[in-house]
Amino acid sequence: MAVFNPKDRVIECKIVYYGPGRSGKTTNLEYIFKAGKKYTNSELVSINTKGDRTLFFDFLPLGLGKIRGCDVKVQLYTVPGQAKYNSTRKLVLKNVDGVVFVADSLEIRRKENFLSLKDLQQNLAEKNMNILKIPLVIQYNKRDLGEQGIPIMPIKDMERDLNSKLKAPSFGANALKGKGVGETLKKCLILTLRHLQKELQWSQ
Amino acid sequence: MSDKERIKSLIKEAALYQKQGLFEESKEKYEEILTFIQDHERYSKDKKLIDAVKGKIRIAEDNLDEIDKTTETPALSQEIQDLISRLFSSSKDKDMAAIEGAVALAKFGQYEKALAEFQRLIEEGKMPLVAAKNSLMCHIAISSPDAAIAQFEQWVSWNTFSGPDLKYIRTFLENTLEKQGIKADLPLVDEAPDVEGESEEREVDMIDISSISVELANGPRKGEKIELQVTFQLGNKISTIIPAQQKYLADAFKIGLRLSGMQCFSPLAIFNARGIVSGLKIVTSGPRRGSHALDITIDGV
Ligand SMILES: Nc1nc2c(ncn2[C@@H]2O[C@H](COP(=O)(O)OP(=O)(O)OP(=O)(O)O)[C@@H](O)[C@H]2O)c(=O)[nH]1
Numbered sequence: 001m002a003v004f005n006p007k008d009r010v011i012e013c014k015i016v017y018y019g020p021g022r023s024g025k026t027t028n029l030e031y032i033f034k035a036g037k038k039y040t041n042s043e044l045v046s047i048n049t050k051g052d053r054t055l056f057f058d059f060l061p062l063g064l065g066k067i068r069g070c071d072v073k074v075q076l077y078t079v080p081g082q083a084k085y086n087s088t089r090k091l092v093l094k095n096v097d098g099v100v101f102v103a104d105s106l107e108i109r110r111k112e113n114f115l116s117l118k119d120l121q122q123n124l125a126e127k128n129m130n131i132l133k134i135p136l137v138i139q140y141n142k143r144d145l146g147e148q149g150i151p152i153m154p155i156k157d158m159e160r161d162l163n164s165k166l167k168a169p170s171f172g173a174n175a176l177k178g179k180g181v182g183e184t185l186k187k188c189l190i191l192t193l194r195h196l197q198k199e200l201q202w203s204q
Numbered sequence: 205m206s207d208k209e210r211i212k213s214l215i216k217e218a219a220l221y222q223k224q225g226l227f228e229e230s231k232e233k234y235e236e237i238l239t240f241i242q243d244h245e246r247y248s249k250d251k252k253l254i255d256a257v258k259g260k261i262r263i264a265e266d267n268l269d270e271i272d273k274t275t276e277t278p279a280l281s282q283e284i285q286d287l288i289s290r291l292f293s294s295s296k297d298k299d300m301a302a303i304e305g306a307v308a309l310a311k312f313g314q315y316e317k318a319l320a321e322f323q324r325l326i327e328e329g330k331m332p333l334v335a336a337k338n339s340l341m342c343h344i345a346i347s348s349p350d351a352a353i354a355q356f357e358q359w360v361s362w363n364t365f366s367g368p369d370l371k372y373i374r375t376f377l378e379n380t381l382e383k384q385g386i387k388a389d390l391p392l393v394d395e396a397p398d399v400e401g402e403s404e405e406r407e408v409d410m411i412d413i414s415s416i417s418v419e420l421a422n423g424p425r426k427g428e429k430i431e432l433q434v435t436f437q438l439g440n441k442i443s444t445i446i447p448a449q450q451k452y453l454a455d456a457f458k459i460g461l462r463l464s465g466m467q468c469f470s471p472l473a474i475f476n477a478r479g480i481v482s483g484l485k486i487v488t489s490g491p492r493r494g495s496h497a498l499d500i501t502i503d504g505v
Pocket residue numbers: 019020021022023024025026027028052053054055078079080081082141142143144145173174175176177223224225
């Protein structure tokens with residue numbers, strides 16, 4: 001749950017990047033950090049294990065300035081995607097306001113996308129949150145690999161696999177180059193803030 | 205696609221998976237390549253190619269092994285630990301938030317820091333019972349139920365808590381241990397424990413020592429450095445446990461033995477100390493039965 005301080009008119013919300021191991025969650029944050037320097041004066045905090053795999057989380061706070069008379073602050077997190085770190089994912093997911101699901105376009109990771117989305121749904125349900133109701137955006141990452149002749153899933157197949165029930169806004173991306181990263185985040189922020197506005201009755 | 209092109213494209217794929225850290229997928233792809241090569245007469249005698257592919261499979265396997273082996277609880281900087289306790293505490297109540305922060309530290313494997321934090325909360329009387337329960341859970345997680353029992357024994361003898369509080373904590377610890385199938389010999393608690401005779405020792409201002417390292421002066425392993433966990437500390441007197449399986453260690457100590465180059469580890473610092481073996485006896489009951497309790501009195505730092 002976001003922290004809203006009506007007196008100072010500051011709102012602080014939390015967006016979590018979820019998805020299977022190696023799908024590019026950390027790469028998203030790295031790009032946002034590089035490109036969004038003017039929105040933050042903090043460093044990107046990454047707690048990694050061998051080979052740059054996220055062990056605990058990545059963390060990046062952003063300040064968006066005033067929106068409808070409120071100072072809006074956002075905390076971006078990633079979870080560790082490796083299946084064995086589920087208890088850490090649950091911990092990071094605590095008090096989440098919005099989710100970006102980073103799916104891996106590699107054909108060979110098709111099943112992992114599926115399992116990770118299911119894992120997200122279960123972990124949210126444990127916290128009495130409904131994946132159909134939480135602000136959610138799906139990103140189909142690594143689209144660039146198709147041009148290199150590596151087998152990737154067509155977007156429409158990924159939509160059918162992952163998004164036929166959720167009907168969440170979705171974007172193709174190449175997080176390494178930053179393509180689609182901003183759009184994904186922006187959409188998730190809009191959905192999250194709209195959601196919070198209703199919930200917290202926050203307006204001008 | 206010609207066979208050559210096919211091999212080339214498979215290798216490209218396998219190499220990309222390797223680069224992206226998808227070692228399982230990379231290994232499978234290289235194995236597919238190996239089968240393909242071995243099935244095609246034109247390549248099946250190309251030893252160089254086969255060896256190269258086998259080498260790649262080994263690299264992927266090594267990477268997988270390494271992932272399995274890496275320790276899951278890295279030592280984090282003070283700064284990151286502070287960040288974790290700040291980020292993962294959401295309560296408006298300050299004391300509750302402090303507890304949540306310390307619990308988060310423990311969940312992220314930062315047990316020493318979490319313990320120090322719980323200890324601080326106990327000392328400052330901020331939700332001391334919640335802090336005490338979490339502290340015991342931490343002890344169990346880091347080392348063993350014995351450490352939790354030792355902590356409880358310390359609270360009893362230091363009179364850290366009131367009688368009724370101690371009783372409550374005792375019940376909690378008893379139940380927790382029971383769930384793990386351990387029947388512990390916890391000291392009984394009076395509603396109003398007698399603390400006379402302890403005040404003098406409590407005045408000795410001694411830093412909390414978590415473990416010590418000493419060089420064996422006798423026995424078959426003379427000269428070897430060993431580390432012992434401190435299970436209990438009262439001022440400058442520390443107790444350690446030598447597990448039953450390591451009886452040869454117990455043989456290296458006897459009462460009155462001077463220990464000159466002892467290293468003491470505490471959550472705050474590592475320091476050198478001198479001391480004397482003030483007690484050595486075999487534990488005859490409880491979960492530590494068969495172990496040796498080694499007491500050391502520190503008389504100089
Ligand atoms: N070609 C390509 N590679 C990408 C893209 N996004 C990420 N990668 C690569 O994929 C690998 C994994 O990226 P990370 O960002 O570490 O993945 P993650 O989701 O944080 O992984 P975990 O922390 O293990 O859950 C790295 O080698 C990245 O360089 C992309 O859009 N295109």
